[in-house]
Amino acid sequence: MIKNQDILNIEIGVVGLGLMGSSIVVALLISGHPVKGIAPKKNDMKDALPRIIDQLKHAEACGLLERPIEAYLERLTLSEDYHHLKDCQLVQECVTEVEEIKGEVYQKIVAATGMNTIISSNTSAIPISILQKLVPNPSRFMGVHWAEPAYMTRFLEITKGEQTAEDGARWVLELAHFWDKEPTFLRKDIRGFVTNRLMYAVYREIFHLIENGETTVEDADKSFRYDAGSWMTFMGVFQRMDQLGLEDFAEAFGRIFPTLCNSDKVPLLMQRMVEAKARGIQNQRGLYSYTAGEAQEWERSFAAFNEDIYHLASAYSPTRKKKQFHE
């Protein structure tokens, strides 16, 4: 059993210090781990430290730090040299979502670590059973999928591939409670894992309704926000069904399931968007239209919202363990 005090001695490596890698570094530092951050590209070295310091300041402003920022930074090593990973018990890969790039990075991690080191990938969509074939000890490889910003979200999905050993996955699952997460454990490697699959079912139906002229983008969004959005941080889908009454759901399933979309095609509206090079708020052309100022304001207000929802989810979490940062 892992104890609070152990966390201080469990070194964790993070390879890839882009958007997610940096915020994973911050999440692990806040939890008390010594962290080795490896920059696979020169640019990472230039940008990572300022980004990590900004995120630590943000975490401090949100009341997540128990020590001054310097105390966390003392436990961080940033380098381009993979040899710093040699004592890490876990190395979290967080590089671009391209199998070949991840494969090259694994070779460097493997060369720097022992056969017992657990290697985890933050991949959103590449099956773990495929990625684990790229390392010599696949039993110690798994998916550990974080949400951005990693230090302010309670989501964490741990996924076993076909060859992942149960004990290592269970160890990471236990560790994740010290990261203040509500981790889920996916015992079988399915494409998109659980979280993405749930959302893809919603995406398909929502495009179907819009393409059939049954609703609009704005109204579909309103329905999702103000119905599901009013309860889903408090309870899950199954708790919701228990709360509302199972018989009613059974009856509705029988009537509504046959009317839901089961297309396996990319929705036409999405195809048109991609052809028109619409990239949403990044180039202010998407399913909605934005000015540059509106796009920026939206990002700002989402960051503030993230803070509120993190605290709200914590306040109503039944399993929350309070972490302690010891000297």
Ligand SMILES: NC(=O)c1ccc[n+]([C@@H]2O[C@H](COP(=O)([O-])OP(=O)(O)OC[C@H]3O[C@@H](n4cnc5c(N)ncnc54)[C@H](O)[C@@H]3O)[C@@H](O)[C@H]2O)c1
């Ligand atoms: N951004 C998110 O919200 C999010 C959420 C969940 C999972 N992920 C996953 O996390 C991973 C990283 O995503 P990100 O958003 O941090 O991306 P990012 O673009 O911010 O960072 C990419 C990282 O990959 C490195 N990299 C790029 N080309 C490389 C190469 N040829 N060789 C070695 N390293 C290279 C970069 O140096 C950088 O560290 C991806 O697998 C992504 O699917 C991202």
